[in-house]
Amino acid sequence: MPVDVDVVRTVEMPTRLIHGPGALGHLRQALGELGVARPLLVTDPGVAAAGIAERALQQLDETIVFGDVRPNPDIEVVDRGAELYRAEGCDGLVGLGGGSSMDTAKSIGVVVAQGGSIVDYEYGSTPVSRRIPPLVAVPTTAGTGSEVTLWAVITDHDRKIKFNVGGTPLIGPHVALIDPELMLGLPPAVTAATGMDALSHAIECYTCDYHQPFSDAVALQAIELVRDWLRRAVEDGSDLEARKHMAHAATLGGMAYGTESAGAAHAMSQSAGGVHDCPHGALTARVLGPVCEYNAPADPERYARIAQGLGVATGGLAPLDAALAGVEALDSLTDEVGIPTMEELGFSEDEIPMLARIAFEDPQTIGNPRKVAISDYEEIYRNAFSRGKR
Numbered sequence: 001m002p003v004d005v006d007v008v009r010t011v012e013m014p015t016r017l018i019h020g021p022g023a024l025g026h027l028r029q030a031l032g033e034l035g036v037a038r039p040l041l042v043t044d045p046g047v048a049a050a051g052i053a054e055r056a057l058q059q060l061d062e063t064i065v066f067g068d069v070r071p072n073p074d075i076e077v078v079d080r081g082a083e084l085y086r087a088e089g090c091d092g093l094v095g096l097g098g099g100s101s102m103d104t105a106k107s108i109g110v111v112v113a114q115g116g117s118i119v120d121y122e123y124g125s126t127p128v129s130r131r132i133p134p135l136v137a138v139p140t141t142a143g144t145g146s147e148v149t150l151w152a153v154i155t156d157h158d159r160k161i162k163f164n165v166g167g168t169p170l171i172g173p174h175v176a177l178i179d180p181e182l183m184l185g186l187p188p189a190v191t192a193a194t195g196m197d198a199l200s201h202a203i204e205c206y207t208c209d210y211h212q213p214f215s216d217a218v219a220l221q222a223i224e225l226v227r228d229w230l231r232r233a234v235e236d237g238s239d240l241e242a243r244k245h246m247a248h249a250a251t252l253g254g255m256a257y258g259t260e261s262a263g264a265a266h267a268m269s270q271s272a273g274g275v276h277d278c279p280h281g282a283l284t285a286r287v288l289g290p291v292c293e294y295n296a297p298a299d300p301e302r303y304a305r306i307a308q309g310l311g312v313a314t315g316g317l318a319p320l321d322a323a324l325a326g327v328e329a330l331d332s333l334t335d336e337v338g339i340p341t342m343e344e345l346g347f348s349e350d351e352i353p354m355l356a357r358i359a360f361e362d363p364q365t366i367g368n369p370r371k372v373a374i375s376d377y378e379e380i381y382r383n384a385f386s387r388g389k390r
């Protein structure tokens with residue numbers, strides 16, 4: 001059910017944004033202002049290979065590098081990073097990379113601040129109750145918005161799921177250094193998947209039960225930026241202007257999350273992402289159109305507004321027709337930027353009953369604008385499998 005109008009609500013934004021080409025050059029100063037002398041730099045081999053980690057390290061004196069982050073980071077990597085942090089006497093964190101590196105850095109911060117293992121802090125069990133150590137998040141992709149979200153997503157291989165940690169400003173980065181120059185070398189597939197993830201955050205947070213005017217504003221701006229700049233960033237990865245606007249879209253999409261969750265597309269992609277290791281953004285994009293098609297009748301006006309944001313001429317159309325035209329535009333964008341099919345992402349149709357069940361159990365099902373039963377998820381998955389066939 002939609003949130004009551006007479007309930008007092010909050011907007012939490014604990015992160016200072018430093019953005020623009022060359023923002024990485026402010027890393028040393030940002031850490032100094034936070035009183036960090038010996039940071040743990042959390043990153044991944046791809047960022048190291050691109051020479052970005054080296055550019056960060058050149059500014060810093062005493063830095064311990066934890067470069068073991070892999071896509072879809074798991075419990076083991078977080079707990080190992082926290083051990084290294086303690087053993088080396090670190091006093092702050094730098095999360096340098098895509099959502100995986102930034103989420104790992106946040107999660108290391110939680111374990112360092114509160115002890116135990118990151119699995120103890122799955123949303124709904126032990127609450128995150130202490131502020132993480134000072135964290136500077138430096139995104140190298142434009143998608144997850146993890147540099148400002150109040151969440152981290154961690155994979156549990158035993159349960160074959162991803163779980164959420166956070167939902168509180170205590171886990172938010174202290175500073176986000178958003179430097180579009182770091183994104184210039186990203187290949188088209190990564191640009192497309194991450195850009196569509198940013199769009200999915202905006203669309204889901206604009207339509208979920210938790211939306212409020214402040215998140216609406218940033219979500220709509222993110223949708224329009226993706227509309228105008230994602231194709232260009234995919235076509236020409238060296239287009240700094242496109243990179244800059246997509247970086248902003250990602251951060252705005254992350255801001256739309258707040259302390260709340262998204263909706264059915266993320267319930268599906270986060271649960272399915274624990275089954276087959278595939279890019280989160282691509283998987284979310286592949287289910288997003290079918291989810292919007294399913295949800296539109298529950299709130300045609302909001303989905304019609306999204307259609308406008310995506311560039312659809314909605315004048316004269318009834319709200320539901322406009323909303324469905326928006327879904328078409330979304331599907332076209334998804335295909336144009338080359339998002340893989342469900343099969344290409346590693347899934348097969350005989351997995352649909354299982355995928356539908358775990359999506360239903362994912363906490364982000366609550367808050368979706370239309371009630372979703374397991375059988376509804378099966379239908380949405382069948383539609384997702386039919387999309388993108390060339």
Ligand SMILES: [Fe+2]
Pocket residue numbers: 144197200201266280284
């Ligand atoms: Fe996402």
